[in-house]
Amino acid sequence: MALGEFELIKRYFYQSARAFGVQMGIGDDCALLQAPEGKVIAVSMDTLVGGIHFPRNADPELIAERALRVNLSDLAAMGAEPLWFTLGLTMPKVDERWMEGFARGLFTVADEYNIALVGGDTTRGPLAITIQVHGAVESDHALMRANARVGDLIYVTGNVGDAAAALAVIRQELTVGKSAFNYFMSHYYRPQPRLKEAKMLRGISQCAIDVSDGLLADLGHICEESGVGAKIDLERIPVSTALNKVAEAEQIADWALAGGDDYQLCFTVSPDKLGQVQALIDAGKLHANAIGEIVKGSGVEVLLEGEVFEPKRRGYNHFDTDA
Amino acid sequence: MALGEFELIKRYFYQSARAFGVQMGIGDDCALLQAPEGKVIAVSMDTLVGGIHFPRNADPELIAERALRVNLSDLAAMGAEPLWFTLGLTMPKVDERWMEGFARGLFTVADEYNIALVGGDTTRGPLAITIQVHGAVESDHALMRANARVGDLIYVTGNVGDAAAALAVIRQELTVGKSAFNYFMSHYYRPQPRLKEAKMLRGISQCAIDVSDGLLADLGHICEESGVGAKIDLERIPVSTALNKVAEAEQIADWALAGGDDYQLCFTVSPDKLGQVQALIDAGKLHANAIGEIVKGSGVEVLLEGEVFEPKRRGYNHFDTDA
Numbered sequence: 001m002a003l004g005e006f007e008l009i010k011r012y013f014y015q016s017a018r019a020f021g022v023q024m025g026i027g028d029d030c031a032l033l034q035a036p037e038g039k040v041i042a043v044s045m046d047t048l049v050g051g052i053h054f055p056r057n058a059d060p061e062l063i064a065e066r067a068l069r070v071n072l073s074d075l076a077a078m079g080a081e082p083l084w085f086t087l088g089l090t091m092p093k094v095d096e097r098w099m100e101g102f103a104r105g106l107f108t109v110a111d112e113y114n115i116a117l118v119g120g121d122t123t124r125g126p127l128a129i130t131i132q133v134h135g136a137v138e139s140d141h142a143l144m145r146a147n148a149r150v151g152d153l154i155y156v157t158g159n160v161g162d163a164a165a166a167l168a169v170i171r172q173e174l175t176v177g178k179s180a181f182n183y184f185m186s187h188y189y190r191p192q193p194r195l196k197e198a199k200m201l202r203g204i205s206q207c208a209i210d211v212s213d214g215l216l217a218d219l220g221h222i223c224e225e226s227g228v229g230a231k232i233d234l235e236r237i238p239v240s241t242a243l244n245k246v247a248e249a250e251q252i253a254d255w256a257l258a259g260g261d262d263y264q265l266c267f268t269v270s271p272d273k274l275g276q277v278q279a280l281i282d283a284g285k286l287h288a289n290a291i292g293e294i295v296k297g298s299g300v301e302v303l304l305e306g307e308v309f310e311p312k313r314r315g316y317n318h319f320d321t322d323a
Numbered sequence: 324m325a326l327g328e329f330e331l332i333k334r335y336f337y338q339s340a341r342a343f344g345v346q347m348g349i350g351d352d353c354a355l356l357q358a359p360e361g362k363v364i365a366v367s368m369d370t371l372v373g374g375i376h377f378p379r380n381a382d383p384e385l386i387a388e389r390a391l392r393v394n395l396s397d398l399a400a401m402g403a404e405p406l407w408f409t410l411g412l413t414m415p416k417v418d419e420r421w422m423e424g425f426a427r428g429l430f431t432v433a434d435e436y437n438i439a440l441v442g443g444d445t446t447r448g449p450l451a452i453t454i455q456v457h458g459a460v461e462s463d464h465a466l467m468r469a470n471a472r473v474g475d476l477i478y479v480t481g482n483v484g485d486a487a488a489a490l491a492v493i494r495q496e497l498t499v500g501k502s503a504f505n506y507f508m509s510h511y512y513r514p515q516p517r518l519k520e521a522k523m524l525r526g527i528s529q530c531a532i533d534v535s536d537g538l539l540a541d542l543g544h545i546c547e548e549s550g551v552g553a554k555i556d557l558e559r560i561p562v563s564t565a566l567n568k569v570a571e572a573e574q575i576a577d578w579a580l581a582g583g584d585d586y587q588l589c590f591t592v593s594p595d596k597l598g599q600v601q602a603l604i605d606a607g608k609l610h611a612n613a614i615g616e617i618v619k620g621s622g623v624e625v626l627l628e629g630e631v632f633e634p635k636r637r638g639y640n641h642f643d644t645d646a
Contacts, residue, residue, distance in 0.1 A: 049448030125372030
């Protein structure tokens with residue numbers, strides 16, 4: 001006999017949620033959650049569909065890891081600390097081995113980032129995962145897209161472009177050696193939500209976004225919401241050694257500018273706080289690079305050695321893309 | 324050119340969320356929400372999959388209505404008042420007419436129950452809708468499944484069985500006249516979340532569940548979580564005149580006991596509060612019927628004129644059912 005929904009939930013997901021503020025976790029009509037005093041709740045929901053956002057036959061442990069990590073990245077982009085998450089899991093059939101792997105991946109990440117599963121829904125249907133994360137942030141420390149100001153410097157954490165290269169490997173458009181393969185797969189399936197970095201930026205930055213749709217597209221959102229423009233220098237955009245080894249400059253520029261899924265933070269810093277951010281970078285605590293400046297106007301202009309550079313693509317669109 | 328995700332969100336869902344406590348709605352990495360003072364946040368997530376939970380070709384306005392209504396029902400079952408919701412919408416392609424209808428249905432219900440859309444995700448893939456609702460309740464007024472006590476009376480609001488009959492009509496297993504057709508379809512697609520009733524029960528009941536999986540199954544959850552049993556009398560279970568007209572007693576009993584999707588509240592009342600609940604019923608404010616009693620033991624026993632009645636089915640299982 002197939003496992004029913006209740007047995008499923010109990011067997012794989014019914015961990016007692018002893019996290020902060022959980023008065024009732026899984027097991028009633030609603031979870032009951034107590035927000036930390038003096039803070040607002042930050043919530044974000046993401047759906048990942050099999051065959052669109054990840055290959056249907058991907059390792060369930062990696063699917064779960066990626067799903068939770070990309071959601072945590074939205075909390076980082078808001079400057080919020082993780083508290084709770086809910087999971088909507090739709091599966092074609094109950095496959096216990098698949099479920100086991102999925103639960104293992106999910107709780108590995110949940111434990112690492114101290115976020116508790118408090119509820120959700122499991123249903124039958126085409127493979128898809130919806131996660132909603134809930135975090136807390138002091139209202140005046142939230143990193144808002146609308147807070148960029150003319151004269152701010154623009155930074156990005158880590159490297160960009162690796163996830164786009166990974167997708168090319170998955171689609172068999174790019175062939176790489178074993179160690180590069182492992183490097184790119186790990187960046188694709190195990191993106192690091194920049195929660196530590198977001199915490200460091202408290203009081204230093206007022207504005208951030210995570211690079212999920214591509215650097216140009218996401219910085220473009222900041223510009224639009226803030227009513228400003230941006231100028232960035234292509235040569236200052238950080239890419240990994242691994243990426244430099246497997247592709248030509250033109251391809252790298254496209255992946256770094258328009259490839260999604262890197263989940264780095266792109267943030268802005270006002271002139272009076274530049275010393276503070278530089279001190280963090282110099283101390284080796286914060287891995288981030290200044291890539292340009294917020295300017296009057298609108299849209300993102302890319303320069304290459306001071307000349308206007310016209311990118312091949314400007315972004316990623318879920319309705320035009322297939323994986 | 325197809326509409327991209329951002330245009331989609333803007334065109335159909337970007338209503339300024341001026342609801343209680345919304346510091347930031349749609350348009351940043353997270354929504355920022357301020358919980359009402361002295362209350363806990365109740366959250367519940369439900370996924371409805373096209374071809375499983377509703378016919379794929381159903382009217383998008385009705386799909387949206389139903390999706391939000393069934394989620395609101397979970398807030399009612401917890402005794403919580405609606406505040407905010409998030410929407411994960413997965414669609415095979417961007418169909419503007421479909422989206423228009425969907426948004427119309429969604430905001431009709433949102434306005435009726437005073438709940439604000441504050442975020443979510445739209446993606447391409449097989450049709451599915453995930454909604455998470457967020458409400459507020461005073462901690463000691465939450466209607467918990469674990470709060471039933473031996474000697475409590477068991478009540479159910481409205482009628483049960485109509486939604487199961489509606490499903491039989493949709494599946495063309497049951498043929499009915501035009502006015503009965505409209506009646507059953509309306510009960511299936513436009514279930515009334517029992518929020519007003521839940522509010523009336525504040526301080527009167529400590530324990531409720533909404534009848535989504537079927538009366539026996541849902542009352543069974545109460546019994547399990549409370550460590551008690553239940554005895555209910557088949558002849559006291561309320562069914563509609565419409566249902567009595569279209570089916571035989573045996574079929575009606577099955578639909579009323581094991582049919583899901585009615586979204587009535589099943590709640591318990593301790594002996595010292597029976598006067599209060601009866602006063603509400605007598606005043607015509609609360610439509611509810613006592614159907615049995617919480618007893619020592621476990622599981623739900625059904626009696627028909629005092630004799631043990633063995634139900635044909637005991638519940639609804641998402642992984643065994645198809646629509």
